[in-house]
Amino acid sequence: MSVIGDLDNTESAARGRQALRPTCKRTVRKSVLTTKTRVALPKRVLMKQSELMSVVRRPLSPDAKIEVPASWDEYERAQEFLDTEGSKYPRLWYDSTRRIAIVVAAPTPLHGAMVGELVGSLANSCNEILQRGGISADIRCRVKQTTDVTKHRRAGRGLTIREWDGALRYLDNDDEEMKLMVAFEVGVSQSYRSLQEAISWSVCELHCRLGIAMSLNEGTRGAMPEVQYYANEEEATAAIQQATDELRLQLRQSPFGPLVRNGVTWFGTLEKVVIETFRCEDANCPPGTVLDPTRSFVIIMDGQAGAEDIPPNLGEVVLGDCVPSHVLSGHEILATPIDFFQKSWVEATIRSALLETAVERIESKCLSLESTGC
Template identity: 45%
Template structure:
């Protein structure tokens, strides 16, 4: 009888284990459901909080109201705002995954800076400056590819120091393993006040401690009241009309290299009033983040629709290899001080005029709502 009893218990053991396994799986499924439900409740609560925050802010936030307005390219607006209000509006933009407008904050003045998307001219000149400086570095005689290949171009990005968050238009950085050093920061101002442009490039030099700041200030003469773009029946018609207009604009540039660009009696890009290229350096180590620097060099390139920059030095009298690559990487003071020659009239005019044409063409397209 004992043998029979033992066989029964032996046969029942696998069934018990299966039952325990099924019970364990069921418990895990129930636990998973509870966790998913809890996460859904948390996410739902976060969404409700954000929605409530948005509704509350909409009632009284000048900053959120301005961020919601359609902004013309290159426009920068300064709005008095607390740090808390800035963070709340920034959270709303991030939740909506908005690339533009960009939102920065000047903690020393309690000012939020609303930056509209760049125009084609703005973007073209940032890219041109970064690319030509980088190419001039790579072409330096005697510089190994191992060193020159660590020079990187960076597009617009934000940086925070203390209570201030700002962005640069572009930068040249040098990478050593997992360490990146900011060497040159670039700012281009189109329809931006000169004071604002100086403050932006000064912050990169003083707060971020870049070796050199380069700023280009572009002034387009007033075009009068901004015309409404033409109405098109289809995207194909729009593209064809803009392509035809841009070809006409290129022809106009052969006679008027710096505008205006006119189509059917409407000025889509005004005559260039002035283009100035400047460099900025920290005068010494005793600098503060809020300092606004004077330029170390300033060159007028275009004045009243005419090129006047024939005597601008190719390295702006000061851009050297040590501005692009840290001194300890280079061998000898002579190499550190070697000029980086990147500025040429043919390069400047080709890039600038292409940006003017694209900007004028984009102004003929319907504005996003």
């Protein structure tokens, strides 16, 4: 089994010295292990195929991805179980080339914010260029931005099921098919290899024109505190707000972490943030091909903004990546650079999402006795 992303440690529940301080004398302290307590898993453990169901039942930390050797039948049984549960996460993918199931946990606010910003900015910039070039509204409205789209593909020894984080697609007049043009993948504390594999699958297997991947690596946070119980919801809300205000002030001094309160690191230092582009000109690249990036830019390094000057079109993104060539055949506009990337707004989005992620972690450790029925 391969675990991608961090998983909380159950031992942290016993370390009360790092607990969030209550804001009211009526606060009740109690250290417990509940069904919400995260399960500790090693980074790499050999797992029997029959244990896929045990993985999908486990509480997972946000952004975690767990690869489990599994047959197609085992995947189907696990997917049927998730369907009956009716919850959005975890999600389940399948890679027929490697014969593994991939259990995907819910994303952090940091992950979701970066996907939304990248996809939205590219779509808006593309539309502006088309409009300035006098291209008809019919063509402009066919450029669609999407997120979390699941795709099935015959590959390897069967059916492969994955999804991309975000994409730009074009609704073609010729066959009314949504053509994948640009795929996005964002990895938060995800192994670089798995991020490469994910974006390469979109480029090589789905034949999109361009892949854009962003990798964000959060430093070690250490143990999480025990769950804190408050007498009522008002006290719990007040404690969370006080913690939020303190972390917001810290963010002004440490814009990329760490965010620490009462000895607890609620968000570690962003050690590295990189954005890369991926292309493949070989239409017949073999299944499982893992591409190297064509361009790579460092946005943040060791908690500091990178000094590198990043081109607003990442040095290669043009209109022809977002609109099929035959649609604008003969138009020089196809080679127009799309200046969608601005380092300043990326850094601002990261800071905001970093705080939101830290507060979400605090909220998970602050419960009221009223809400538990005690």
